[in-house]
Amino acid sequence: MGRNDIFFQNFNINLSKLALEMKYDNIEQLKNNYFIIMQYQDFLAISKQFSLGGLLTEQFHPNTVGLSDFAKNNITEGIRRLKSLDDHVFQVLLSKLDQIHEMHLDIRNTFQQGGRVFIFGCGSTGRLSLTIETLYRQKFNLDNVISFMSGGDVAIIASVEDFEDKPEFGAQQLIELGFKQGDLLITSTEGGETPIVIGAANEATKICQPYFLYCNPDDVLVVQRSQDVLKNNNIKKINLNVGSQGLTGSTRMQCSTILTYAIGLALLNKDSNNFIEETKQSIQKVQQIYEQINFQDMEKFILLEANVYQNNNFVFYRSQPNIGISILTDTTERSPTFSLLPFEAINDNPIKPTLCYFVLDGVVGDSYKGWETLFYGRGPRALDSEYWNHYKQRVNTERVLQFDITEKQIERRKQYAGGQHYQFRIILNQHLIYQFISPDGQIIEQAQFPTSQDILEQNILLKCMLNIHSTLFMGRLGKYHSNVMTFVRPSNNKLIDRAIRYVQYLFSQEQNNQQYTYEQICEELFKQKDQLVYGESIVLKTFNSLKK
16 A cells, blocks of 8 residues: 555545545546645645735836846846846935934944844845854954854855744744843844744844844735734834845845845944944945946856856856855855756765856865855854754754865866866955956956945945846846746745746736636646756746646
8 A cells, every 4th residue: 555545544535525526537646646735735725924926025126127138138228227226225225324323323232231243034134144244254353243044054055945934943043042131133034024034033022122124115014924023112123125126026136235235334334423424425435336337347247157057067256255255145046046056065966066156265175164264264153953953964064064165166066067167256456356267267358347445335336246247147048037037946935925926927928818826826836846856947837837
């Protein structure tokens, strides 16, 4: 007797009747699909908690409709449209300086009283949390800021997206890091609804008044968990609404830019007396430098990198530690955004090389040395306690150290990946320098861009440039449709909902007016989800299956 037969026998299910009710041709067809049905029905039972299509961060931005066509046929226009959204970020930030100043004063008071500042997020906001701590350590050489992200430090490379739906995990990670009286927690969530971030914020209210930064208007945050935060006077809220994203739902772009900049300004500015004026000048300076950048030079690098991948070859991103974490973040965020393989671990079996990999220039030694250098003197923070035993192979220290970002990885990767390996080296000194280097070490293209001498400003400018770069070359590879993230990977409830809505969108664009309900698409998506492999689009797979 098979597993399915035992299941049905144990639950005394009348198979013939159930098959008839559910319009299956026979009992065996029902058996083969029952577990998928249970999965999709389980999701539908909670789907209202994750039906986020009404959020502004999930809407299509009118200025970037047709972005995939621009990426292929008019990169200059694609850059112009994405850049205009970054310009809007700076304007919104200028309007929020009073609230950022209050957060700055709370940070200063925490430090003066001997407390520590914890920064937490999930996915993109988790990576920005790690970035901000790294910039703080780089600038001040202090260890009184502790950043952490959903799933631990390994998630900066290999996303642990199923953690996102579990608020208790956020609380547990905070507790394990030793959060105590006198400490301050700053959380950020682009959508304002991420369960694990809300869980950490709620836990922190037992000790302090934590901060909760988010990017949606209050009136669209109708799910109960968001409402609970908005009504909680023990949580300090800062709304940084920048509108829809350049690529629909891809909050790694404008949302994470403004959140990084806001928290960075509050943390990295030592002068409380002239805070507002100094931060205003910082933002205006970044705006001015951004306007001076020759984006036509950037186009060459977009074309070069896309061409490498179209010819089934690979790229090493390389930099010094001073901008390493910003480059690592952009390269690793491409995996969940565009359904690419994540960076491969050195003991994966089999090893499946992804398109690009990041290494730190001049860093030799073991894997731990690479992480310690990246984070400016601290080792990786992983989830090693018994609480995480079910996930330990994905989130513990051993797993983190399987990702080697030292120069040793260059020769190792060439051996197991085969193909040709190009280099994209980014250098920061008085200017920002891009170099695209051939497999035999010849510079194919080089460009120099203006930058700032301030650590935060440097990284904000670089982040904006890399976001535009990676979004447009991915468009050339066909990794989204118009401005819709059709290669979203459905690895948590929010992303399942997003994928279903994108299938609905594709049907709305069809001339035959063929339509399916949310529930019908959900059922088909779960069938396709179990067969999905990296590199495939669940949205297109589901759409094409339903069209047959």
